[in-house]
Amino acid sequence: MASVLELSDVSVVRDGNTILDSVSWAVDSEERWVILGPNGAGKTTLLSIASASIHPSSGVARVLDDTLGKVDVFELRPRIGFASTALARRVPASERVLDVVLTAAYSVTGRWNEQYDDIDTRRARRVLAEWKLDHLEGRRFGSLSDGEQKRVQIARAVMTDPELLLLDEPAASLDLGAREELLQLLGGYASSDQAPGIVMVTHHVEEIPRAFTHALLLKNGRVQASGPLGEVITDDHLSETFDMRISVEQHEGRFAARAV
Numbered sequence: 229m230a231s232v233l234e235l236s237d238v239s240v241v242r243d244g245n246t247i248l249d250s251v252s253w254a255v256d257s258e259e260r261w262v263i264l265g266p267n268g269a270g271k272t273t274l275l276s277i278a279s280a281s282i283h284p285s286s287g288v289a290r291v292l293d294d295t296l297g298k299v300d301v302f303e304l305r306p307r308i309g310f311a312s313t314a315l316a317r318r319v320p321a322s323e324r325v326l327d328v329v330l331t332a333a334y335s336v337t338g339r340w341n342e343q344y345d346d347i348d349t350r351r352a353r354r355v356l357a358e359w360k361l362d363h364l365e366g367r368r369f370g371s372l373s374d375g376e377q378k379r380v381q382i383a384r385a386v387m388t389d390p391e392l393l394l395l396d397e398p399a400a401s402l403d404l405g406a407r408e409e410l411l412q413l414l415g416g417y418a419s420s421d422q423a424p425g426i427v428m429v430t431h432h433v434e435e436i437p438r439a440f441t442h443a444l445l446l447k448n449g450r451v452q453a454s455g456p457l458g459e460v461i462t463d464d465h466l467s468e469t470f471d472m473r474i475s476v477e478q479h480e481g482r483f484a485a486r487a488v
């Protein structure tokens with residue numbers, strides 16, 4: 229067990245607004261976390277700290293045992309896998325799927341003149357197969373369905389064997405079939421001993437994959453609850469976080485919630 233993320237009293241202030249307010253939170257390499265909270269709660273901002281994209285305004289953030297502000301983030305970032313729609317927008321639509329994944333080895337989007345080793349190409353093909361994308365390696369990224377694009381983003385994020393994997397709403401905009409397919413793959417990946425510590429932001433408890441272990445609820449930049457899934461994803465905590473009476477059910481490791 230190793231700590232991959234440790235936040236002590238972290239706040240982020242922008243234009244006089246406190247976006248994250250005294251957040252203290254620790255993630256271990258064997259834990260798989262989900263972050264839930266209403267629109268504007270600060271989830272993406274928290275992920276930006278975890279990905280070493282921004283620094284806290286106050287407090288201490290340690291990512292993979294390095295303290296933000298005291299480490300060269302250009303050395304730290306390649307150790308973190310990050311999949312988000314914002315990053316996917318930087319991938320040229322004409323890029324071939326194999327290259328979208330392969331270019332992660334150089335932390336670039338868009339293949340140029342880099343020389344890739346056979347070992348990188350073999351690994352990219354193996355990762356594509358693991359995420360059920362091998363039949364698409366020659367296709368252009370822009371021609372893929374939303375579900376396929378999401379899986380390519382995750383394949384790219386795991387290509388470099390990261391020590392911390394961050395996923396920003398990986399199931400957003402997917403239809404039921406594509407969501408369930410993605411959740412099955414994510415659950416399988418999350419349950420493997422080789423998987424790194426994982427943090428996933430989502431809007432829906434229905435999108436929590438099996439094998440996820442912990443949850444953090446955010447509201448107005450503050451932690452409402454955090455800890456093991458079963459203790460955090462409860463009627464009371466969700467009702468408080470979303471300011472409405474919510475009932476949640478758990479069935480075979482999956483959750484479903486509705487207003488009551």
Ligand SMILES: Nc1ncnc2c1ncn2[C@@H]1O[C@H](COP(=O)(O)OP(=O)(O)OP(=O)(O)O)[C@@H](O)[C@H]1O
Pocket residue numbers: 242243245247265266267268269270271272273274
């Ligand atoms: N650079 C900035 N300057 C000012 N306000 C910002 C900045 N970045 C984010 N915010 C505000 O901080 C709040 C939290 O934003 P954030 O994107 O982290 O929330 P979120 O929980 O991910 O929201 P959503 O669920 O809608 O994606 C929002 O009110 C947003 O408008």
